[in-house]
Amino acid sequence: MEEKVLIKFRNIIKEFDGTIVLKGINLDIYENEFVTLLGPSGCGKTTLLRILGGFLEADEGAVIFDNEDIKELPPYKRELNTVFQKYALFPHMNVYDNIAFGLKIKKMSKDVIDQKVLRMxxxxxxxxxxxxxxxxxxxxQQQRIAIARALVNEPKVLLLDEPLGALDLKLRKEMQYELKRIQQEVGITFIYVTHDQEEALTMSDKIVIMKSGEIQQVGTPQEIYNEPVNKYVANFIGESNVISGTMIEDYKVKFDDQIFDCVDFGFKPNEKVDIVIRPEDIDIVPLEQGKITGEVLSVLFKGVWNEAMVETVPGTTVKVNMNVIKNHDVESEYSDERISANDFYVDIEEVASLDDNDIIARADAQAWKESDDSYTSISKIEHNLEEKLGEYTVTFQTASGLTVSRKIIVVDQKFVKNEKANEAVSAFNFFKTVDEIKESVALDTDLKTWANAIGWKLSNEDEAVDIYVDYDFDPENIQEGIYQVTFSTEGRELKVHTTDYxxxxxxxxxxxxxxxxHVMEKMGF
Known part of the structure; x- marks a missing residue:
């Protein structure tokens, strides 16, 4: 027998104070389904529920209920009831009267009310x-009374807006099973809103994952868990190891510089992808039997299993000194023009390729008028640079003749090589003034530029590796001195659930x- 679509959301758009909270939602809900709208606070799940309940009106789109557009239908005429996190029971009424309230409003006979209340x-x-x-x-118990009060009216749909949120953990788990039992026994559609993934996995026939007003994936708990469509879903449902990789071709994916067989297909050749491997799907074996190897960083006992964090790809790290010096602008005697520059380091192998623009950039040389902060050009550079280790003088000059001289320090720059990660990282010590650091609007990026920090693959020097920066100074309160800045690549740690010691x-x-x-499309943000 073909399942009947009971509710159809079509292109639902809702905006609050200039912010679009639902961005064209399309969703079908079938008769007798237990459907969970799952997502973080602010994703739009409660807004969608309230539009269905008639408590909010969509700005655009239609809600079709049992083949009828219910946009103009007031809440009390819709064949559904809602159970909220705050049960809103009537404190001056006993249990019977709370459950019977809706039936009395409908002026049903006492015999019928008795039968219905006792059945509930x-x-x-x-x-x-x-x-x-x-x-x-x-x-x-109060929660159950609230559910009974809603069900006694025999709605076609019961809406539940985080109804277990106020309960303690043990009771919440008990009520999850109880809710599913009640839904199966009464045989109507339940639409449940929560941010709790366990609740969704335990009770649902269908889960709708939402993010920022959009549906990311719709599927059964098994489909959502085993076949997440992207990194967001993989991380939101269950525990995940998400790894960046490349889909070489159908059934072949590359990560950690190895090619693995997989069951996925339909991607473009060499498409960048994300890969998810669940912690319980990884087995710890003797070193020589591993598809990949690593070092155990930590082990946590979780009851029937251990949670081990295993570093399979170590990050590559370089530490450099940032020499913070006093502000040293040179001021013209005849105008309000100023000029500044910094000493800088250069690798001996780069000397031959340095041109004037490179030297200006590496020295962060600039000239300006103090009266209006407008930049003036540096028209001339003079230096005695040679392809030899040592210190050399470079002079920067403006068109008006204002000059500043600084040092170029030629070094045999070493780089850190990481054979296991197939990468290398290099960075230079550098000089900066207090004001330059305080005035930076993108300090992490500037630190990488000032230190000329770069990472690359050992197997292909033209393939760049992302570099991250770390420091322990407060840029707002920086003072003269020497500070350590760390540049590193991101290593790989895999979470493993194992019963092995x-x-x-x-x-x-x-x-x-x-x-x-499981290979997923790379997610855009």
């Missing part, structure tokens, strides 16, 4: 509680099956 009490496991004061009940510092092999490698 049996359904939620609270038989004999009809005369109890709701304020004396536990949070879990491993020790920190141990070298281990890691292996996984072909089907455990």
């Amino acid at each position: 009490l049996k359904l939620i496991g609270l038989e004999g509680f009809e005369n109890k004061n709701v304020t004396t009940l536990s949070g879990g 491993v020790e920190e510092g141990q070298e281990v092999g890691l292996t996984f099956e072909v089907e455990d490698i």
